[in-house]
Amino acid sequence: xxxxxxxxxxELRAHKDHHASLRLWLRLLSCTTLIEETIRQKLxxxxxxxxxxFDLMAQLERHREGLTMGExxxxxxxxxxxxxxxxxxxxxxQLVQRKVASTDRRSFRVxxxxxxxxxxxxxxxxHEQWVIDLFSGLDELDREQLNDLLGHLKTDIHRHHTTPxxxxxx
Numbered sequence: 001x002x003x004x005x006x007x008x009x010x011e012l013r014a015h016k017d018h019h020a021s022l023r024l025w026l027r028l029l030s031c032t033t034l035i036e037e038t039i040r041q042k043l044x045x046x047x048x049x050x051x052x053x054f055d056l057m058a059q060l061e062r063h064r065e066g067l068t069m070g071e072x073x074x075x076x077x078x079x080x081x082x083x084x085x086x087x088x089x090x091x092x093x094q095l096v097q098r099k100v101a102s103t104d105r106r107s108f109r110v111x112x113x114x115x116x117x118x119x120x121x122x123x124x125x126x127h128e129q130w131v132i133d134l135f136s137g138l139d140e141l142d143r144e145q146l147n148d149l150l151g152h153l154k155t156d157i158h159r160h161h162t163t164p165x166x167x168x169x170x
Contacts, residue, residue: 056086057120066109
């Protein structure tokens with residue numbers, strides 16, 4: 001088993017004098033980082049694929065009509081250049097294809113090939129099991145409670161984030 005590094009365990013940066021909210025943030029960040037690193041490693045070992053390539057294929061699996069490079073870039077929150085590199089790699093392996101858009105001959109959509117769909121389906125089953133295994137230390141009630149609490153947090157953060165800040169009157 002791998003040793004947790006300080007870069008993976010953000011919680012090591014906190015100490016008891018920090019506000020409880022800061023310690024909670026660092027714990028959430030640490031859990032996310034550890035889960036993501038585990039998934040990255042398993043994808044690499046079992047399927048010889050990166051998480052970015054898996055994520056791009058997952059986006060395409062959800063959109064059978066394909067997505068433009070711009071849509072992929074926005075959905076994955078990475079630059080167009082990064083998307084181009086990933087699509088080029090997946091296209092070389094015949095997992096995705098570019099098709100000229102019917103509405104604009106200058107643009108194209110990226111779609112999974114039949115081989116890409118089959119390959120992604122195998123990876124998705126394994127991915128789901130890895131996630132289940134990672135959360136297996138929590139019983140069903142704990143998972144539901146954690147999900148509910150994080151849902152409340154997400155809603156509250158979203159509400160505060162999208163509310164325009166009031167300017168202080170002078």
